[in-house]
Amino acid sequence: MGNSKLYKGSLTTIILKLLETHGKMYGYEITQKVKEITKGELNITEGALYPALHKLEAAELLDVEVAKVGNRLRKYYKLTDKGSVETVNKLKELEQYIRNMQVLVNPKWSIE
């Protein structure tokens, strides 16, 4: 369940939402936070996380900040202004999608 393909299309929205809530985060922290919030149900793989982060960075939705932590460098990701606007749009899209799916899967649940 945790690695279902159903989540794949929502990965960028999940990342954007987490960054909106927590400010800046580093890669490993994102995977752990998702695991923690979903109580281990959803597991973001590294092979999916980093291409998504790099894509968001290239699209200028994320900005990076590098800091030395202990003996190593840590790359933090944070939302740009464009990223904050995109987060709102993506969340709206996702809500709409969930609502539509509910109507399709269980029409009795539909609320006007």
Added chain:
Amino acid sequence: MNSQSEEPVKLTKQQLQYIDAYLERSGITYWDVRTELLDHIASAVEEKMTTEHSSFEAALEAVSISFGNHMRNGYVLNSDNSAWVSVGVFSDGEGFKKLQKEKRKQINKKYTKVFCKQLGHVLLSLRFYVEFVLLLLLVYSVSMYNEKLAIGAGMLYLFMPFVWMLYWYIKGEIPKKSLHLQVAALSLILWIDFYGFVPNMYEMFADKKFSFQLYVWSFVFLFPLIKTSFICYNNVRKEYKKYYDLISN
């Protein structure tokens, strides 16, 4: 009873160096790519060593697999080349290499956008027009005496950024093996190739068909592009030099 064992594990400098070398052996040759992966792998290994009480090697293997790598048995020939001897398990690095490839693609996209924005800034700056007029004046004044010499002087002016790059390289101000810097430098190198795309351009310079005007037009076209690429490259160089110094110290 568990207070001792729940103490978070922190990797030593040697263990971090081991992971770094492990990534390099797995095909991650660029230090700026390794830096990000190293932090993730080290954090995950520390977590596994703390919560699951795994050994360093077992934790590293598990984390490596989570990146999409496959573990393979390694063999080497014995001293008299008569048999294969097992040298243990190693990662094929496929997952890491896939990430590096994907990252290169995204850096390329990012820098193309940065280039377009920077070109706009350059075309709106007074400094650009001063330098541009200086180039044309240089070519025009030398051409009064010798047209080929004027083209040579123009080329030197045009490709001055490469002199700076050589200077920084000698001074050690260009971090080696950086994917970001390599992608940023590629757009600069592309402009040198421009003359290679024009058929017989080099021969035209040497023989009777030499067209002074054609070269001057190439300067007009290339100057803003080379200048913009150089500014972008220099910004990336400064940024990654700063990061490189951070890990080196």
